[in-house]
Amino acid sequence: MRNYIKIGVAGPVGAGKTALIEKLTREIANKYSVAVITNDIYTQEDAEF
Structure with missing residues (x-):
């Protein structure tokens, strides 16, 4: 098993997570x-940002 x-x-x-x-x-x-797994939802707040 790999560590x-x-x-x-x-x-x-807008906090800078992606950056x-x-x-x-x-x-x-x-x-x-490296692998990146996202758990993103699109909300009204996202649309307005």
């Missing part, structure tokens, strides 16, 4: 296999 790290990122709309994930994956992709 792994699981990192959870949560926050409100953080993009920077983090760029930094670690050369050393580790």
Whole structure:
């Protein structure tokens, strides 16, 4: 079995979650296999943002 790290990122709309994930994956992709799993829903708040 392979070892792994699981990192959870949560926050409100516009908090910078995607930017953080993009920077983090760029930094670690050369050393580790990376996968991103999303659990996103589209809400009225998203439409208005």
